[in-house]
Amino acid sequence: SRPLCIGIIGFGRFGQFIAKSIAKHGRVVVTSRSDYTHIASEMGVTYVPLSDPDTFLNQGVDVIIVATSILSFESTILKLAPSLRSYVDRSRTAPLIVDVLSVKEHAREVMLQHLPKECDILCTHPMFGPDSGAQGWNGLTFVYERTRIDGLIFDPDSKELTDVFLDANGNTHYIHEDNESHLVAIDRMERFLSVWEEEGCHMVPLSCRAHDEYAANSQFITHLMGRILGTQGLSMTPIDTKGFESVLKLIESTTADSFDLFYGLYKFNQNSMQTILRLQTATEDVIQNLKRMEREEEEKQQDQQDQEIRAKVGQP
Ligand code: NAP
Numbered sequence: 001s002r003p004l005c006i007g008i009i010g011f012g013r014f015g016q017f018i019a020k021s022i023a024k025h026g027r028v029v030v031t032s033r034s035d036y037t038h039i040a041s042e043m044g045v046t047y048v049p050l051s052d053p054d055t056f057l058n059q060g061v062d063v064i065i066v067a068t069s070i071l072s073f074e075s076t077i078l079k080l081a082p083s084l085r086s087y088v089d090r091s092r093t094a095p096l097i098v099d100v101l102s103v104k105e106h107a108r109e110v111m112l113q114h115l116p117k118e119c120d121i122l123c124t125h126p127m128f129g130p131d132s133g134a135q136g137w138n139g140l141t142f143v144y145e146r147t148r149i150d151g152l153i154f155d156p157d158s159k160e161l162t163d164v165f166l167d168a169n170g171n172t173h174y175i176h177e178d179n180e181s182h183l184v185a186i187d188r189m190e191r192f193l194s195v196w197e198e199e200g201c202h203m204v205p206l207s208c209r210a211h212d213e214y215a216a217n218s219q220f221i222t223h224l225m226g227r228i229l230g231t232q233g234l235s236m237t238p239i240d241t242k243g244f245e246s247v248l249k250l251i252e253s254t255t256a257d258s259f260d261l262f263y264g265l266y267k268f269n270q271n272s273m274q275t276i277l278r279l280q281t282a283t284e285d286v287i288q289n290l291k292r293m294e295r296e297e298e299e300k301q302q303d304q305q306d307q308e309i310r311a312k313v314g315q316p
Contacts, residue, residue, distance in 0.1 A: 007061035010068035011036045017130040025195040029059040053083035063096045070264025074110045081114045094118035104208035106268040121148040131253050138200030150185040156207045216271035226254025
């Protein structure tokens with residue numbers, strides 16, 4: 001029943017945003033490359049430099065959220081792994097590791113490959129940020145995959161979306177198994193998920209694979225359009241329509257995120273290139289349709305003029 005101690009690695013724009021709400025539910029310790037001592041103390045959370053992972057881990061963290069950029073995620077996990085290994089051996093406890101990356105298959109692969117086997121893994125993506133979640137998280141979507149629990153790995157090929165896990169021998173297990181260590185691991189994961197639930201999030205269990213397929217055609221295309229429109233130098237005019245106001249809002253909200261984030265959405269979601277190609281084709285199709293219509297209109301006018309001339313000279 002003790003509140004969870006939650007560590008956050010990466011105290012940038014998104015790390016600070018989630019820390020504020022999570023601090024209502026437990027003790028929060030943050031670590032980051034830049035010095036955020038001042039911001040952390042104003043928020044009432046403890047700051048430890050990223051160069052000192054042992055002090056960070058020794059705070060007794062039950063859960064570690066990795067909220068660094070997509071581009072630096074793998075190197076962050078690689079640097080953390082040796083300290084985590086010795087912490088697990090020393091304390092005989094292994095924190096639950098959670099990521100919040102906007103791409104999920106990459107995060108899943110990196111964590112499964114490099115984290116100590118004793119660490120449970122939860123892959124998540126809060127589908128909101130400092131702008132869309134500024135007034136609270138009520139009704140906002142939180143996607144998650146319970147990736148590894150007590151050594152069992154979620155089977156992304158299973159038809160049942162959340163319940164089927166595999167052990168190292170490929171044997172099937174179910175989330176509701178009544179093995180003691182399994183239940184303890186599930187309990188901690190559910191307590192962490194309940195933080196988001198209590199903040200009002202709309203909880204969506206989804207495989208990392210399905211997330212990336214959906215996200216390429218929803219989140220990535222939104223960022224892509226915002227970035228493309230952002231290069232047009234658009235600004236408010238005295239005759240703005242509601243539609244144009246939404247265009248300006250789209251530019252503002254997408255360009256408020258770092259370019260690293262946008263690049264990460266492209267680079268680490270294998271579906272993003274398809275989205276770009278489809279958009280290129282669609283742009284070309286729309287332009288061709290406009291040109292075709294213009295051509296047809298001109299041909300029609302020409303026909304009409306020819307008919308009028310023939311009528312004047314008495315030809316059929
Ligand atoms: P970001 O530019 O993607 O990431 C900034 C964070 O990454 C900062 O904490 C920064 O640390 C850290 N970082 C960057 N390069 C690093 C390196 N080489 N080594 C160690 N740390 C490094 O911007 P963000 O908006 O804060 O996003 C953070 C994560 O949250 C991303 O994975 C993103 O996909 C995810 N996310 C963001 C949103 C959103 O709306 N922004 C929503 C959902 C999920 P310092 O500040 O200490 O330099």
